Amino acid sequence: MVNPLEPAPIAELSRAEQLGKDQDAVKATVKEYYGETLKTSNDLRTSACTACKPPPAAVRAALAEVPAEVKEKFYGCGNPIPAGIEGLRVLDLGCGSGRDCYVAAKLVGEKGSVTGVDMTPAQLEVAISHADAYCKDKLGYAKSNMTFIQGEIEYLDKAGIKDSCVDLIISNCVINLSPDKARVLSEAYRVLAPGGEMHFSDVYCDRRLPQSVRTHPVLLGECLAGALYNNDFIRLCRKVGFTDPRQLECEEIQIHDAELRDLVGEARFYSITYRLFKVPGQIEDLCEDYGQVAVYKGTIPGHTHSYDLDDHHKFVANKPMLVCGNTASMVGETWLAPHFTIIGDRAVHFGQFDCSGPKTTTGAGGSPSNSAGACGPGGACC
Ligand SMILES: C[S@@+](CC[C@H](N)C(=O)[O-])C[C@H]1O[C@@H](n2cnc3c(N)ncnc32)[C@H](O)[C@@H]1O
Known part of the structure; x- marks a missing residue:
């Protein structure tokens, strides 16, 4: 009998995603965009990759120490690093030039660790080139607590990331670029230790996009063409075992380029930060009251x-x-x-x-912070 609280097999999930898509072509376009077309974030044509609110104070303080070259090639769309992560083992999916890894390396402390995975060599070279000096000279660590791996986030197994060996997965504006998002989420679930969390920012859309938009190379590179319809993302999460995705932040993305705006028509895009917790067998599809x-x-x-x-x-x-x-x-x-x-x-x-x-417990209902549904194309329940 199928247990609704257990993840579906990866092959079953990936088949539907793969249909009609040339995964290698998508990855080649993305690699070219981030390896050659874009030199710095000034070259972007929409706000999709830089749509985030100002980061929290601890992240701002850490950023002051991060080398300029690493920051210049930042293309993130949110703030995916939660507070209080000292000692954790962190994995950054699609780390790019490593800005978030550098910040996390400071926040986890010398006993924590950060691994960044990215498929674009030009981005990784920047991340690797400053890592030792940053950890030793700026953070005062005996050795670097960062590791960078060239690999594909759909195949973390091939990148050598073992089952249940990560406490926190972060990712910033990357999963929309993957032609097999089911596999990315399923791999994330596999490598997270029980009690771990995937805390990440990405681009979502208020509808399923037509083929003409999904195959446009600039819209793909700018993180719009691959954006999932939010409800489809939630369905995917539930299938892989992240049964109750929680939305933390949401920001609408502005498309300033008239040509690109015309191409997407009425579609609205959002940068959303989600929290997906891995607590095997405990997260139900609806919220239940146990007092x-x-x-x-x-x-x-x-x-x-x-x-x-x-x-x-x-x-x-x-x-x-x-x-x-x-x-x-x-x-x-x-x-x-x-x-x-x-x-x-x-x-x-x-x-x-x-x-x-x-x-x-004093009976006051409805927190003032309750903004569920206030922003974005939909959302999970409780
Ligand atoms: C928009 S950039 C964001 C980079 C980084 N997270 C940041 O905030 O600056 C997207 C990055 O994801 C990487 N990427 C996209 N698809 C990938 C995949 N399937 N596997 C590994 N890396 C991927 C690209 O190489 C690029 O460096």
Whole structure:
């Protein structure tokens, strides 16, 4: 019998994605765009690859130390590095010239590690060339805690990334470029350790794009042509085992180039940061009420007063909050667990959880941070 909480086999997922697409041609176009066409982020023709809000203070401070050449070739669309990651093993999918790896290398500390995977040699060369000096001279580490691997994010196995060996996957404006997104997500699920998280920013669309847009080389390189319809992305997540994707941030992308804007017509594009937690067997497809309460301890650096798990769960430090079983697992059985106390277990079921907004134990409903659906083309539930 099929267990709805277990991921579907990778071959089954990939077949549908592969139909009618020449994967090698897509990858060659992308490699040329990032290896030769673009020299710096000034060469971009849309805001897709630079649509992000200003990064949090800890990231801004870390960025001050990152070599200029690494930053000049940054083409990310969001802020995929969560706070409080000291000691974690981080993997960056499509690291490019390595800006986010350099920031993460500082935030994980000398005992943590960062691995960047990218298929474009010209981008990786920049990342590799500054790594040793940055870690030793700027961060004061005995040796570099960064490793860069040339490889394809659909085939992390071939890049030597073993099962369950990563605590946090980050990625910035990359997965839209992959011709086999199911395989990317499935590989991400495989390499994450139980309790790990994929925390990443990417471009999504409010509709399924026509073939004329999907095959346009500039729109592909600019991270628009490969953007998934958001609901299809959520379906894909659920199939590979990330059953309850949580949206954290969302920003609409502006297309300033008139020719490109005309090509995409009424389609709207968004840069969205998602959180996908791997808690095998625990994340259900709907939010269920077990009467559990989560209390945030206020211990994540930079978040002493409150912590946003996603765009509709703001935990105020030391204030008990009623949560569904999925949320209890996400904060209580993952790398976030040291920062939360969970009261109650799943012994008794009280029915479906009210997803209209989180409630405190004092009975106040609907957090002011509840912006689910306020931005973007749709979204997951609780
Ligand atoms: C928009 S850039 C973003 C780079 C980096 N994350 C950043 O924020 O600067 C996309 C990067 O993803 C890489 N990439 C795209 N598809 C890939 C794939 N299938 N496997 C590995 N790398 C890929 C490209 O080589 C490029 O460096």
